[in-house]
Amino acid sequence: MKKGSILVVDDNKNVLSALRILLDSYFEHVYLLSSPNTLISTLREKNPDIVLLDMNYSAGINSGNEGLYWLSEVKKIDAELPVVLFTAYADIELAVKALKEGASDFVVKPWDNTKLLATLQAAFSLRQSRKEVKKLREKQNVLNSELNKEEDFCWGESKIMQNLLALIKKVAKTDANVLITGENGTGKELIAKKIHHLSLRASETLVSVDMGAVTESLFESELFGHIKGSFTDAKTDRAGKFEAADNGSLFLDEIGNLSYTLQAKLLTALQSRYIIRVGSNTPIPVDIRLICATNRNLFKAVQDGEFREDLLYRIDTIQIEVPPLRERREDIVLLANFFLDKFTKKYNKKELKLSDKAISKLEGYSWPGNVRELQHAIEKAVILSDGTELQPTDFYMRPMENKAAVIEAITLEEMEKILIEKALNKYDKNISAIATELGITRPTLYSKMKKYGL
Numbered sequence: 001m002k003k004g005s006i007l008v009v010d011d012n013k014n015v016l017s018a019l020r021i022l023l024d025s026y027f028e029h030v031y032l033l034s035s036p037n038t039l040i041s042t043l044r045e046k047n048p049d050i051v052l053l054d055m056n057y058s059a060g061i062n063s064g065n066e067g068l069y070w071l072s073e074v075k076k077i078d079a080e081l082p083v084v085l086f087t088a089y090a091d092i093e094l095a096v097k098a099l100k101e102g103a104s105d106f107v108v109k110p111w112d113n114t115k116l117l118a119t120l121q122a123a124f125s126l127r128q129s130r131k132e133v134k135k136l137r138e139k140q141n142v143l144n145s146e147l148n149k150e151e152d153f154c155w156g157e158s159k160i161m162q163n164l165l166a167l168i169k170k171v172a173k174t175d176a177n178v179l180i181t182g183e184n185g186t187g188k189e190l191i192a193k194k195i196h197h198l199s200l201r202a203s204e205t206l207v208s209v210d211m212g213a214v215t216e217s218l219f220e221s222e223l224f225g226h227i228k229g230s231f232t233d234a235k236t237d238r239a240g241k242f243e244a245a246d247n248g249s250l251f252l253d254e255i256g257n258l259s260y261t262l263q264a265k266l267l268t269a270l271q272s273r274y275i276i277r278v279g280s281n282t283p284i285p286v287d288i289r290l291i292c293a294t295n296r297n298l299f300k301a302v303q304d305g306e307f308r309e310d311l312l313y314r315i316d317t318i319q320i321e322v323p324p325l326r327e328r329r330e331d332i333v334l335l336a337n338f339f340l341d342k343f344t345k346k347y348n349k350k351e352l353k354l355s356d357k358a359i360s361k362l363e364g365y366s367w368p369g370n371v372r373e374l375q376h377a378i379e380k381a382v383i384l385s386d387g388t389e390l391q392p393t394d395f396y397m398r399p400m401e402n403k404a405a406v407i408e409a410i411t412l413e414e415m416e417k418i419l420i421e422k423a424l425n426k427y428d429k430n431i432s433a434i435a436t437e438l439g440i441t442r443p444t445l446y447s448k449m450k451k452y453g454l
């Protein structure tokens with residue numbers, strides 16, 4: 001089947017006629033020029049896949065310089081267009097020079113048809129691959145910008161979050177491995193994205209892997225890839241997450257859930273900075289910035305013999321501890337309004353606001369599920385509300401059976417504040433009754449009320 005188009009430039013009419021006969025059977029379009037003067041305009045007009053360019057035009061000048069000049073002009077228009085040079089005065093030096101300047105190959109006159117065709121076919125394949133690579137690169141850029149889009153993010157104004165932001169800005173620009181720790185739902189994954197976004201790798205991909213979801217048997221294939229036929233389901237060659245993240249960042253979420261055996265395999269790849277696909281023995285170098293997250297205390301896991309110390313030291317060059325929501329109460333209203341804005345838009349209830357009492361309820365709760373729980377609470381309230389103001393009753397907090405979890409999650413001071421608040425409501429601010437109920441003196445109660453701003 002005839003495929004592609006070729007532009008031949010040669011000042012010898014007999015050469016052009018012979019090539020027309022030969023090439024017509026192989027190429028869909030064959031364009032002939034007897035002088036390079038209209039080469040550039042023809043390129044723009046016909047957009048051929050290959051150029052076969054004679055090196056000598058002016059009678060008596062056989063230095064090949066004209067060919068080199070026109071080669072450079074073609075490259076200015078399209079650096080990826082394969083140019084095969086054609087000369088009757090071949091010498092190795094000129095061939096090397098032309099190749100160095102971007103020619104894809106060199107054919108000597110008088111030519112051998114089979115060899116010429118093979119050279120042109122190879123140049124055409126090169127053109128196809130370059131087009132494919134260009135298309136894939138463009139596609140990847142679009143996908144990267146989609147993937148790397150800064151998520152809806154509300155950073156928070158609390159001092160603790162502002163300090164964290166300052167730390168992240170500093171760390172992001174380096175290639176240091178980062179370990180993000182914190183309870184479930186505190187925003188660890190969003191922070192990993194933020195680090196990538198602020199890093200020098202921002203235009204490349206951030207590849208995320210949930211280590212808790214990767215099974216033992218598929219670990220290597222998922223992370224390091226495989227080659228066709230290496231196991232029953234390996235129908236094609238496939239790159240793993242490490243390769244996909246090459247030049248970008250790799251985010252390993254829930255790293256604390258990785259089994260001891262797999263930790264060793266991960267460590268080997270991180271230390272050697274190359275991976276080997278399953279079924280292959282060729283090492284492939286990878287350049288990744290590693291970001292890990294966990295809600296486990298990995299130092300304790302090391303003590304308990306559940307996590308490798310050497311892996312921990314490799315992944316936690318910088319540790320970022322994301323505080324639970326109850327330790328940044330100033331951010332609760334900010335986040336609540338941020339989610340309210342998001343969900344009222346989504347569910348087309350733009351008039352809906354938070355009542356003062358609802359705000360107090362949100363602020364008073366300890367949010368064991370952190371920002372995720374707050375987000376869900378607001379979404380649910382927005383969906384179910386029929387009014388224009390969200391009331392405390394629109395928020396369903398975790399029931400009492402979760403009290404243990406809540407209590408475990410709050411500090412002694414917070415617990416004390418909650419107990420005093422409860423007693424204040426119960427005894428309608430009767431200080432003596434409250435002091436008796438709490439088993440403390442009135443002056444102590446006063447000083448604590450002052451401390452907690454009650």
Ligand SMILES: Nc1ncnc2c1ncn2[C@@H]1O[C@H](COP(=O)(O)OP(=O)(O)OP(=O)(O)O)[C@@H](O)[C@H]1O
Binds near residue numbers: 155182371
């Ligand atoms: N600062 C924030 N601004 C906006 N949304 C947030 C913020 N923090 C967390 N969220 C939202 O809360 C949810 C949980 O966040 P994320 O998945 O980043 O937390 P995580 O700490 O990685 O949780 P887990 O440990 O359970 O995987 C997500 O839907 C996220 O969009």
